[in-house]
Structures are given as structure tokens and as C-alpha cells.
Amino acid sequence: MAAAASALGYRPNANALRLATGRAGAVGIILRGVDEFGPHTSEFLSGLGSRMALEEIDLLVSTVRSYDDEMATYRRLAASQKVDAIVLHSPTRQDRRAELLQELNIPFVLHGRTEIARPVAWLDIDNQGALERATSHLLDLGHKRIALLNGLPDRTFSHHRELGYRAALAERDVPVDPALIGNSVFTDEAAFRLAQAMLELRPRPTAFLAGSMMTALGIFRAIRQARLELGKDVSMIAHDDVFPYLNADNMYPTMSTTRSSMRQAGSRIAELIMQILDGKPPEEIHELWPVELVLRESSTRAPD
Numbered sequence: 001m002a003a004a005a006s007a008l009g010y011r012p013n014a015n016a017l018r019l020a021t022g023r024a025g026a027v028g029i030i031l032r033g034v035d036e037f038g039p040h041t042s043e044f045l046s047g048l049g050s051r052m053a054l055e056e057i058d059l060l061v062s063t064v065r066s067y068d069d070e071m072a073t074y075r076r077l078a079a080s081q082k083v084d085a086i087v088l089h090s091p092t093r094q095d096r097r098a099e100l101l102q103e104l105n106i107p108f109v110l111h112g113r114t115e116i117a118r119p120v121a122w123l124d125i126d127n128q129g130a131l132e133r134a135t136s137h138l139l140d141l142g143h144k145r146i147a148l149l150n151g152l153p154d155r156t157f158s159h160h161r162e163l164g165y166r167a168a169l170a171e172r173d174v175p176v177d178p179a180l181i182g183n184s185v186f187t188d189e190a191a192f193r194l195a196q197a198m199l200e201l202r203p204r205p206t207a208f209l210a211g212s213m214m215t216a217l218g219i220f221r222a223i224r225q226a227r228l229e230l231g232k233d234v235s236m237i238a239h240d241d242v243f244p245y246l247n248a249d250n251m252y253p254t255m256s257t258t259r260s261s262m263r264q265a266g267s268r269i270a271e272l273i274m275q276i277l278d279g280k281p282p283e284e285i286h287e288l289w290p291v292e293l294v295l296r297e298s299s300t301r302a303p304d
Contacts, residue, residue: 026058027273028083032070040186040212040262044111047266048087055274057084071100078104085273087111092154107276109269109285113156121276121285123269127157130258130291131164131209134237137293138207139172142302143235147180147198147205149191149215158183158211165209186211191218199226199234206302210238216255235299253297260291 029048031041049059060083064070074097077083086101086108095114102118110122131148138146148165151158162181169176179201184190191210198205199222210216216238223234230236231253240257272285 023084023277024082025056026060026083027052027085027087027270028060028062028077029087029089030062030064030070030073032064032067039214043262044089044266047261047263047268048270049266051267051270052273055270070097074100074104074106078106084277085109087269087273091156093156093159095156107273107282109272109276111265111269113160115156119281119283121272121282123265123272123285123287123289124157125260125265125289125291127160127291128164128167130239130260130293131161132168133164133291133293134209134258135165135168136171137295138209138235138237138299139168139174141207141235141300143207144174144302145177145180145203145205146207146209147182147195148209148211149182149184149194149219150211151183151186153183161211180205186214188214188218188221191215192221193218195219195222196225199223199228205234207235207299208237210236212239213255213257215239231297231300233303235302237293237299240294256296256299257294258291259294260289265289 029045045059045061052059062073064073074086077086084107086106088095088097088101088108089111091098091110091112091114093115095110095116098108098110098114098120099116099118101108102120108121110120111124113122113124114120135146146165146169148162150161165181166176180198182194182198184194191214195208195218208219210219216236219236220230223230223236228234235256237256237258240255240259268287272287275285276282
């Protein structure tokens with residue numbers, strides 16, 4: 001019967017299904033502040049929303065100004081029962097939001113990882129391995145002064161990336177210079193200011209690791225302002241989220257990247273949400289995706 005219904009293109013009425021299951025038919029995600037409305041978020045939401053639409057599940061996006069507002073919104077969603085699950089993003093190492101959702105008994109999948117006591121469902125990329133490989137590659141090219149422009153310091157992915165960076169330097173007995181580590185939101189302007197200050201150091205960095213393609217644009221602007229040439233005087237490897245409108249192959253010079261897709265991550269998290277709603281235990285939903293290192297023209301041998 002099910003096979004025949006599928007062959008005929010039959011789908012159960014969404015409202016009837018919600019009445020039968022007691023589900024709201026919606027999944028929520030909360031964004032905090034203007035800094036979270038960037039190309040990374042739009043790519044992620046595109047993948048998440050498109051996959052949810054195939055299941056006739058709505059995506060409820062709420063925007064808040066502060067951490068306290070975000071916590072209050074989770075409590076309100078729990079009381080109103082407007083969503084069946086939450087997608088929790090940009091986690092910290094001890095994420096109180098995840099603990100609150102567990103207390104409220106709201107199912108959720110984490111985009112990233114946290115270190116709280118109780119198990120959570122998560123999907124993450126191997127940030128530590130990606131940065132260790134990228135840093136090792138620059139060291140192989142003779143670079144010793146390698147700058148890391150990372151994300152906000154409280155985010156788990158930032159911690160993992162710095163671990164990978166430090167591990168690669170330690171492997172070659174290259175000391176870590178705190179002046180070459182910067183943390184900020186992933187915007188062109190923030191990266192420009194950090195890179196500009198680093199390029200004024202003596203000795204200056206000969207290579208940069210950019211936390212995102214938006215960060216890479218800011219670093220590139222600082223390199224040009226310093227009258228240096230990317231791929232000759234200074235090398236760079238950027239974390240590339242596979243933006244269709246910002247292609248690393250079309251940049252000049254072409255950009256070396258550690259590559260992952262936010263859109264694919266959003267789509268997969270939608271599938272993991274469905275598994276959670278179908279009763280799969282959170283401790284059985286742990287996915288760590290490898291990150292590919294793609295070498296192009298922006299990473300070359302250190303200048304003499």
C-alpha cells in the first residue's frame with residue numbers, strides 16, 4: 001500500500017498528520033544580532049529550509065538582540081509548543097543554551113559541538129584537523145610567521161581551530177606568537193583591521209589563515225594597502241564555505257582553501273532533526289565531517 005501511494009505521488013495532508021501526531025510541523029532556529037545575518041547563515045538556512053520543505057515542515061526563524069533574549073525565546077517556544085525541535089548553532093564549549101533545551105525537553109541538533117555533561121545530537125566539521133593541515137602546509141613552504149584570524153574566542157569551533165594551529169607549530173618547534181592570533185566576527189572590516197595591525201609588526205607575518213572567505217577579503221585588502229602581493233609576498237589559506245557567489249577559483253590570485261559546505265550541513269541537519277523526531281537517541285547522532293584542503297595560487301613559498 002505504501003509503495004503504491006508513493007508511486008502515485010500521494011502525500012498525507014499535513015494538517016491531518018499534525019493532528020494525528022501532535023506535532024507542530026515546524027522547526028525553530030534563533031539568530032542573535034546583526035553579525036549572524038551574513039552569507040554563512042543564508043547558505044545554511046537555504047540547505048536547512050529546502051530539506052525541511054520536502055517533509056512539509058516549516059522553518060521558524062526568530063531574531064533576538066541578546067543572549068538573555070535568546071534564552072527567553074526558548075522558554076516561550078517551549079510554552080507555546082510552536083516548534084517540534086530546535087537547530088542550535090554557533091555553540092560554546094559549555095553551552096548553557098543546550099542545557100536549557102534539555103531542561104525544557106525540546107529536541108535539538110547542534111551545528112557544532114559542546115562539552116556539557118549530558119549527550120547531545122551534533123554535526124560538525126573537523127576544524128582542528130583542517131587547521132592543522134593548513135598550518136602544516138604553510139610550514140612546509142618555509143613560513144614561520146603565520147597569522148591566524150579566527151572566530152569569536154568563546155565558540156567551540158574557534159577553540160578547535162586554534163588547537164590545530166598550535167599542534168602544527170609545536171610539531172615543528174615553532175613558537176606561538178600571541179600577536180599573530182586574532183579573534184573577531186567574520187566580516188571584511190574586522191579582518192581588515194586585524195590584518196592591518198599584524199602587517200605592521202616587525203617581523204611581519206608571511207602567511208595568513210583566514211577563518212572565512214569574508215575574513216579573506218579583509219586580509220586581502222590589508223595586504224594590498226601595505227603594497228604587498230598575495231601569492232608572492234604574503235600567502236593565505238581561507239576557510240571556504242562554498243559560496244556560489246564568492247568562488248575561490250575566480251579570485252585573483254585563486255584562493256587556497258579548507259573546503260566545506262554550509263548548505264550541505266544545513267540539509268543534513270534537517271535530516272538529523274527528522275531522526276530525532278522519529279525517536280533516535282541524541283547520543284547516536286554524532287557526525288564529524290572531514291575538511292578538504294584545496295591548494296591554489298594564494299599559498300606559495302615563503303619569501304627569502
